[in-house]
Every structure is written in C-alpha cells, then in structure tokens.
Amino acid sequence: MIPWWILAVLVIGMNVSLWGVVGILRLTEQMAGRLMGRPSAGGRSSRSAGGRRNGPGPGAASGRAGHPDQLGLTVNDVAVLMPAHNEAAVIGESLEAIMRLVPRGNVHVVSDGSTDATIDIAKRSGAHVIATSRNVGKAGALQEAIRRFRLIERFRVVLFLDADTRIQPGYFTAALPMFDRPGVVAVAGCVKTDYDRKLSLIGGLLVAHRLRIYGFGQRALKFGQTWHRFNATHIIPGFASMYLTKILPKIEMNPPGLVIEDFNMTFEVYQKRLGKVAFTTAAVAVTQDPETFRDYVRQTKRWALGLWQTVRRHPPRRNLFTAMLALLLTELVTSSIVFLLAPFVFLTLLIPEFASQSLNMAWFAQVYDFVSDRVSFHTLLVGVVIPDYAVTCFVALVERRPRLLVYGFAFLFLRLVDAAIGLYTLPLAWLSKSDGRWKSPIRRAATESVPSGRESVPSGRSALRSAANSGL
Numbered sequence: 001m002i003p004w005w006i007l008a009v010l011v012i013g014m015n016v017s018l019w020g021v022v023g024i025l026r027l028t029e030q031m032a033g034r035l036m037g038r039p040s041a042g043g044r045s046s047r048s049a050g051g052r053r054n055g056p057g058p059g060a061a062s063g064r065a066g067h068p069d070q071l072g073l074t075v076n077d078v079a080v081l082m083p084a085h086n087e088a089a090v091i092g093e094s095l096e097a098i099m100r101l102v103p104r105g106n107v108h109v110v111s112d113g114s115t116d117a118t119i120d121i122a123k124r125s126g127a128h129v130i131a132t133s134r135n136v137g138k139a140g141a142l143q144e145a146i147r148r149f150r151l152i153e154r155f156r157v158v159l160f161l162d163a164d165t166r167i168q169p170g171y172f173t174a175a176l177p178m179f180d181r182p183g184v185v186a187v188a189g190c191v192k193t194d195y196d197r198k199l200s201l202i203g204g205l206l207v208a209h210r211l212r213i214y215g216f217g218q219r220a221l222k223f224g225q226t227w228h229r230f231n232a233t234h235i236i237p238g239f240a241s242m243y244l245t246k247i248l249p250k251i252e253m254n255p256p257g258l259v260i261e262d263f264n265m266t267f268e269v270y271q272k273r274l275g276k277v278a279f280t281t282a283a284v285a286v287t288q289d290p291e292t293f294r295d296y297v298r299q300t301k302r303w304a305l306g307l308w309q310t311v312r313r314h315p316p317r318r319n320l321f322t323a324m325l326a327l328l329l330t331e332l333v334t335s336s337i338v339f340l341l342a343p344f345v346f347l348t349l350l351i352p353e354f355a356s357q358s359l360n361m362a363w364f365a366q367v368y369d370f371v372s373d374r375v376s377f378h379t380l381l382v383g384v385v386i387p388d389y390a391v392t393c394f395v396a397l398v399e400r401r402p403r404l405l406v407y408g409f410a411f412l413f414l415r416l417v418d419a420a421i422g423l424y425t426l427p428l429a430w431l432s433k434s435d436g437r438w439k440s441p442i443r444r445a446a447t448e449s450v451p452s453g454r455e456s457v458p459s460g461r462s463a464l465r466s467a468a469n470s471g472l
Contacts, residue, residue, distance in 0.1 A: 007383030023224030087163035137436025139261035174282035185275030203291030238262035240285035259434035260306035295441035308429030336419035
C-alpha cells in the first residue's frame with residue numbers, strides 16, 4: 001500500500017517542502033535583524049526610496065561613496081514600460097494608478113497592433129506612446145519600445161507593467177531598496193488577483209483558484225527562492241517587475257520561437273550570471289485573471305508552453321538554478337500524472353461499491369486488484385483531498401478571504417485541468433514554434449458606485465473609460 005504521505009508530498013509539492021524551509025530561515029533572519037536593530041532592505045528610509053524629487057535623477061552615479069552596493073534609487077530613476085494589445089477596457093485605470101506613484105513623464109506605452117481605443121486612451125493620460133507597425137508579440141514590442149524610447153540611456157531601472165495591472169501604493173517604497181542588496185539586478189512584484197470585481201459563479205471559481213495559487217506559491221515558494229543566500233527562482237513574472245537597465249543589453253529578450261518572455265528573461269539572468277532576483281510581499285500589484293473557462297485554459301496553456309519552450313532553449317548548467325529547475329520540472333510531471341490518475345483510481349475503487357457484479361469481469365477484476373493493493377479511499381482522502389484543502393485554508397487565512405473555503409474541493413478539478421495542460425504542452429515545446437503574438441482575455445473595467453442624490457463628476461478614470469467605450 002502506498003503511504004498517504006507520499007501522495008501528500010506530491011500534492012503540496014517537493015519544491016514547497018524545500019523552499020518553504022528556506023523561507024522560514026529567511027524569515028528568522030529578518031526577525032533577528034529587526035531585534036538587533038539592523039536597517040532593512042539596504043538601510044535607507046522609505047521616504048528616500050519612494051521620494052519623487054529628493055533622490056538622484058537618471059544621470060546620477062550608480063553608487064555612493066563608501067557604499068558601492070547602494071544605488072539610492074527613487075521613482076525618478078524608474079521608467080515604466082507598458083505593452084498593450086487591445087486593452088482599452090483596463091489601460092486607463094492602470095495608467096492612472098501608476099501615475100499617482102511616478103512622474104507622468106516616466107510612463108511609456110507601446111501598442112502592439114491594437115485595433116481598439118488603446119492608443120487614444122494612453123495618449124489622453126499623458127504617457128509617451130508609440131505603436132508597432134504590426135502585431136509582433138509582447139517581447140518584440142518591449143524590445144522595440146526600449147530602443148525607440150532610449151530607456152537604457154535615460155533611466156537606471158525599468159518597470160515592465162501589464163496593461164491590466166494596477167500598482168498599489170507602497171510598491172516602490174518596498175521594492176526599490178531591494179536593489180541596494182549586493183548583486184540584485186531584478187525585483188519581482190507580488191501579484192494579487194482582482195478578486196472583488198463582479199464575477200459569475202464560474203468566473204469566481206477561476207479567479208479564486210488563481211488567488212490560491214498566488215497566495216500559496218509566493219509565500220511558500222518564491223519567498224524562499226529569492227533569499228540572498230540561496231537565490232534561484234524560476235520566474236520573474238512580467239506583470240509588474242523591475243530590472244536594472246544596465247543588464248538589459250545582455251538579455252536576449254525576444255529570441256525566435258517563444259510564446260512568452262518572462263520565463264526566458266529569468267533564465268537569462270541566472271544562466272548568464274547577471275545577478276540575483278529579489279522579492280517582497282510588500283511590493284503589490286493587482287492584476288485581472290481570466291473569468292471564462294476558455295480564457296483560463298488559453299492563458300494557462302500559454303504559460304505552460306512558455307515554460308517548456310524556455311527549458312528547451314536553455315541547456316542545463318552546473319549551478320543552483322539548474323538544480324532547482326530540475327526539481328521543479330520533475331515535480332510538475334510526476335504530480336500532474338498523479339492528479340490525472342487520481343479520478344480513475346477513485347472510480348476503480350468506487351464502482352464495486354455500487355455494482356459488485358463488475359468484479360465478475362476478468363479485466364476489471366485485475367485492474368481493481370492492482371489498484372486496491374496499492375491505494376485505498378483512506379489514502380486518497382488523507383493524501384490528496386485533505387492536504388489540498390489545507391492549502392485552501394492557509395490562503396483563506398493569510399489573505400483574509402473566507403469565501404475560498406466555499407469553493408473548497410472544486411479546486412481539485414482545476415488542478416486536474418492545470419495538470420492536463422502541463423503535460424499536453426510538454427511535447428508541443430519541441431514539436432511547434434510560436435511567434436509570440438498574443439490575444440488578451442476578456443477584460444472588465446472596475447465598476448464605480450456613485451452615492452445617491454449626488455451629481456456624478458467624471459474622474460480621470462471614468463473619463464478614460466468613456467473614451468474607451470466611445471471608441472475614440
């Protein structure tokens with residue numbers, strides 16, 4: 001009989017078990033540092049990190065006397081680059097959110113073959129706007145925009161920001177000081193899904209599933225992976241993450257045959273030994289996840305294919321990153337197989353409970369004997385169902401989202417979908433090539449309520465939305 005704990009490890013994850021321990025060590029170090037009065041994140045005050053005018057400008061020196069690793073970055077040093085393809089429904093709010101935090105002149109938008117009002121809305125916001133001559137894909141659009149806007153020459157840091165993502169207050173205060181840590185060349189943002197918008201039952205389940213993935217993965221996996229002592233994370237997500245511009249010329253951002261760019265850029269950082277990646281849960285950005293099953297499958301397939309394509313492109317090397325990646329991919333394949341087999345195992349055990357005559361069929365009796373000798377209902381319950389629901393309970397607690405408990409066991413179905421997509425895209429990475437062109441999921445503008453009895457005064461956000469709806 002297979003021990004239940006083996007299934008539990010596969011459900012929770014070998015990576016989580018390993019990097020969760022590393023994360024606890026990192027947290028212990030941080031708490032010890034606070035008790036000893038050490039300054040956090042390079043020792044600068046939050047005002048210096050987030051200030052608009054009292055820090056060095058784009059042409060300032062890259063270090064300070066006596067402190068070669070401290071860059072003294074402020075938001076004046078940050079270029080925001082937002083690629084967009086038909087994002088009229090959401091780009092106005094995203095631009096408004098980022099322009100509250102950085103100078104308007106630092107914000108740049110590249111429209112990649114948009115056919116809606118994306119360009120007009122971006123121009124009305126005051127951002128610098130260009131358009132590609134055709135739909136070249138996100139990576140191609142980023143590469144072209146970096147060159148045409150001369151971002152490497154003009155800025156010390158670039159924030160790649162998706163058009164459906166709203167940067168939250170405190171992002172730069174938390175993230176910029178992390179560049180003062182030795183060797184840090186990129187800072188990964190902490191993603192939160194837009195869970196409070198109006199959603200259908202299916203949409204609520206899909207978005208809740210993403211909330212669970214983000215809430216658990218970032219705390220139990222990425223937090224440990226980005227500790228400065230053991231630094232090896234498999235992705236710097238492209239929704240809202242920052243890079244020092246000095247390393248961008250060394251990164252091949254848009255190699256042929258890849259469907260997405262963020263996995264490849266992360267692999268480039270580690271495999272070319274450009275530096276370390278930092279991460280903090282305080283650098284938050286809110287993004288929209290798919291609310292229809294079709295869009296969910298399409299996006300998940302795109303992500304999974306992008307991972308396997310990047311693995312195909314980068315041969316393994318003798319370093320910590322490759323070892324971490326090998327463990328991650330091994331777990332991805334084995335856990336996906338286990339999840340896909342679980343329903344068949346369950347049905348094999350269940351059928352004789354309601355149709356005992358099924359055991360009279362020789363072929364089924366052989367299958368049943370093989371399965372029942374190795375797995376029982378108790379093993380499935382304790383090794384699969386309970387550990388998976390425990391993850392839901394953990395995220396519901398730390399995210400203060402008790403509604404997740406209602407969806408509970410429905411997440412198992414979506415994990416089956418994810419597992420099937422992960423295995424399906426594995427051979428595709430070697431059998432097919434991608435051109436990187438994209439199609440955004442269905443987007444929804446956030447709704448605003450107006451108190452009754454008061455005249456509605458259009459805000460900047462509603463004005464931009466009106467432009468989108470009118471097709472300007």
